[in-house]
Amino acid sequence: MVGMLAAMPPPAPHFAQPDDARFRVRGDACPGALRLHRADDGALARVRVPGGVLSWEQADGLRELAGRLGDGELHLTSRGNVQLRGLDAGCxxxxxxxxxxxxxxxxxxxxxxxxxxxxPLSGLDGRGARDVRPWLVALDALVCASEAAAGLSGRFLFALDDGRGDMDALGADVTLRARGDGAAELRIGALESVALIPGDEAPRAALLAATVFLSVADASGSGAWRVAELPAGAGPLLDEVVRELAAAGLPVSRATVPVPAGTPPALGVVAGPGGTDALSVGLPLGRADAVRWRALTDLAREHGAGELRLTPWRGVVVPGVRRERAPGALDALEAAGLVTADRSPWTGTGACVGRPGCVKSLADVRGDAASALPDAPPVDALPVHWSGCERRCGHPRGDWVDVVAGPDGYRVSVVRDGARPENPVRVAADPAALATAVAAARKPRP
Known part of the structure; x- marks a missing residue:
């Protein structure tokens, strides 16, 4: 079978999620750095990196471990974390x-x-209402010191937004968003109703919200790992959080704030204050071999502020590069194979690990995605995510093109705001046919 087939008739396929409670047959087995996950390509370790912030020494240490114990690559996740793959189970x-x-x-x-x-650009480009780094440091310390917080699922997510709306759009379980008046909005899940709290108390309020979630989830008997899984929804949880905040002596009120669309940081040179810029780059399919990773760590060590900031869009920001060095440094990163401009063929393209790393995958989705890349997508093209099975691990939020492997090729469709895929079309596993189908689906609505 070659080329594109006719549109598939309804019903649409079940739109599964990797953390959907309907798929659980055991407790939370989310991998970590201490609990390795067995995959087809060896053991997998997921290293949590709060806020995506790594010192260059930490980043270089991860490169060394990946090369000595794993497959030699660093794999970024949609939460700005790092995975090491191909590990020996005894390491x-x-x-x-x-x-x-x-x-x-x-x-x-x-x-x-x-x-x-x-x-990721908080405090670097003059935008945003507040630099959220103090929030990040405080929240991580509070979580690590809380006995109750240890009971959270490995999938529960906090988001810290400096006011620009990039993190608020990600649908975290608990989101803090800075306001220009010094207050903070505390959002539960995707509710438009938010709690307004003093900005300086925001980390404490976020931890309280997480511990209240644990109590509500336990009382419901649902086994919920995330806010979206609560049988009664996020509304009653917010009500209880507001009551607990008031009982803890925090000034709190309510407001209605729509969830923003949010956009990832632009790729390239990001102008900053004090004669320094940040460089924002992407990793093709979220993977960096030793050469690409060393290019980033060397830049951070020699010409930057000594750190990397990993983004939920599988990119990296290197802050503190002297302005006169920024253009040449960006060229060097491009030469190393990193994505340095938004009009790259890789722009907006993501994929799960696929074969041979995942036993559930029906295809080498990363190889097929690379073979079907366009010359460069239009500026307003929808993001596209390639999945080896119905679980769609790592897919984006909002509107996106859903490319899912099946026994006889792929199914290409558009997802609008997390709803079921629209008008799925079957396509053979042929690079030209896939490229044509994906390009057609990526066109936004007129």
Whole structure:
């Protein structure tokens, strides 16, 4: 079978999620740095990196571990975390020891629940109402010190938004968004009703909201890992959080604030204050080999502020590069194989690990995605995510093109705001046919 087939008739396929309670047959087995997951290409370790912030020494240490113990690549996740793949199942003790030495395991009992995303350009480009780095440091410390927080699922997500709306759009379980008046909005899930709290108390309020979630989830008997799974929805949880905030002595009120659309940071040079810029780049399909990763760490060490900021869009921001060095440094990163401009063929393209790494996958989705890349997508093209099975691991939010492998090829459709895929079309596993079908689906509505 070659080329595109006719549109498939209804019913549409079940739109599964990797953390959907209907798929659970055991407790939370979300991998971490101490609990390795067995995959077809070896063991997998997921290293939580709150806010995506790594010192260059930590980043270089991860490169060394990936090369010595794994497949030699760093794999970024949609939460700005890092995965090491292809590990020997017996390397857990050495891996944990090195992670601890590197400062990446401040609490063994909390290492899988340190899931925090933060605006990657916060404090770097003059935008935003507040630099959220103090929030990040405080929240991580509070989570690691809380006995109750250790009971959160490895999928529960905090988001810290500096006011620009990038993190608020991600649908985290608990979101803090800075306001220009010094207050903070605390959003539960995707509710438009938010709690307004003093900005300086925001990390404490976020932890309280998470612990209230645990109580509500336990009382419901649902086994919910995330806010979206609560039988009564997020509304009653917000009501209880507001009551608990008031009981804790925090000034709190309510407001209606629509969830923003949000956009990832533009790729390239990001102008900043004080004669320094940040460089924002993407990793093709979220993967970096030793050459690409070393290019980033060397830049951070020699010409930047000594850190990398990993983004939920599988990109990296290097802050603090002297302005006169920024253009040449960006060219060097492009030469190393990183994506440095928004009009790259890789722009907006993501994929799960696929074959041979995942036993559930029906195809080598990363190879097929690379073969079907366009010359460059239009500026307003929808993002596209390639999945090896119905679980769609790592897919984006909002509107996107859903490319799912099946026994006889792929199914291409458009997802609007998380709803069921629209008008799925079957396409053979042929690069030209796939490229044509995906390009047609990526065109936004007129």
């Amino acid at each position: 857990g003790s050495e891996l944990a020891s090195r992670m601890s030495e590197m400062g990446l395991l401040p609490s063994a009992s909390h290492e899988r629940v340190r899931n925090v995303v933060a605006s």
